């Protein structure tokens with residue numbers, strides 16, 4: 001196919017050129033009715049292609065014209081049999097994968113460090129998760145990926161598993177041994193689904209980890225908006241082979257799509273695919289070089305660590321995406337959250353993610369050398385011994401405890417109900433600090449990175465309470481619980497005497 005084409009973007013441009021009089025949605029009618037300040041800021045062009053799915057513009061739910069070609073071009077570029085454009089991110093991609101691959105009560109092997117949207121998929125599908133423990137690097141205080149050995153052991157213990165689901169790469173750019181895992185899943189006769197939200201660029205550069213589809217995954221999702229240049233909310237779902245029923249997949253995709261997709265988003269997927277297929281290798285070479293050079297400079301700063309491919313081979317660390325620059329600040333006595341705040345407030349540098357000990361900076365084809373320099377000099381300032389007084393955190397006690405403690409991520413708590421049952425059960429609120437032993441009915445996720453510490457159906461343990469308390473005191477924000485300060489927690493109501 002001709003990867004220089006952008007069939008869907010072209011269709012929108014043709015519509016604008018043809019000067020059609022619009023008696024259709026959206027109500028702003030190509031910008032005429034739009035609030036003036038907004039219109040002046042965003043410009044007329046983008047508003048002129050904010051159209052709806054009328055004649056000639058095809059239908060994302062039932063494509064028959066330009067979207068068919070645009071998605072086929074994407075499938076070819078990604079080496080898949082079919083690709084679907086999504087407009088609600090990999091969040092909907094995870095939900096679609098779950099709803100396609102498993103039925104209520106069926107077992108699916110999933111890593112415990114999956115994104116919360118996987119949990120949404122479990123709640124919707126009614127599937128029975130078998131949580132696999134990812135490797136944990138105690139030194140970095142970080143979840144790695146699930147190993148092939150863990151997948152094999154899970155399948156041996158539960159021969160009735162219907163699918164394997166893996167997250168690779170992680171938020172920190174750590175990739176799983178997907179080829180080995182695909183082999184294990186397929187030998188067992190079940191499909192491999194991969195949340196590759198953070199890897200939409202992998203297929204376009206040889207220095208990057210193997211893409212999920214090339215490794216043999218039956219279905220995967222890519223947050224095209226995260227690492228490539230399509231607009232926020234856009235993602236792609238790729239599928240190959242016969243282990244996933246294509247008719248079921250198509251039906252589920254339709255369930256999850258709006259009937260009024262934003263066509264600007266759809267066109268941005270079309271052009272992002274062309275950009276990668278035609279210039280991806282060259283663009284990514286520059287990005288990778290810049291990230292590697294930045295990593296070298298950061299590692300030269302006293303008190304800062306910035307891991308890279310030297311860790312490949314550690315358990316759960318099969319490969320590494322060099323565009324992810326994880327700045328470990330624990331030796332400075334800061335939490336990652338504090339470092340993030342200081343970098344933003346004092347140096348106007350915003351990282352993608354902070355956790356207890358790290359900040360993660362994303363390098364993409366949009367990262368400039370000047371931006372990379374600003375990051376390095378800001379971190380250098382942050383690490384200087386004569387820190388300006390006003391950047392000291394009031395939570396000095398916590399800083400020192402985090403620095404010196406042998407702090408561990410909590411173990412997977414016992415699952416007492418499947419997520420759907422617990423989420424939909426009759427529930428009540430109890431004091432969080434006194435909730436040990438109760439069955440949690442909500443997803444509690446420090447965000448970012450958006451990985452649940454406890455999920456519906458799991459027993460709240462003293463260890464989980466202590467961990468979440470520490471996260472909150474360290475400045476972490478909670479997503480999912482009704483009470484985001486966790487004074488209370490929603491639990492399954494216990495049946496009376």
Ligand SMILES: Cc1ncc(COP(=O)(O)O)c(C=O)c1O
Pocket residue numbers: 088089090091092094114115117167171195197198223233234235449450
């Ligand atoms: C591993 C992973 N999967 C899925 C998602 C959801 O992606 P999106 O924001 O595109 O909906 C995220 C978001 O951060 C993620 O980190």
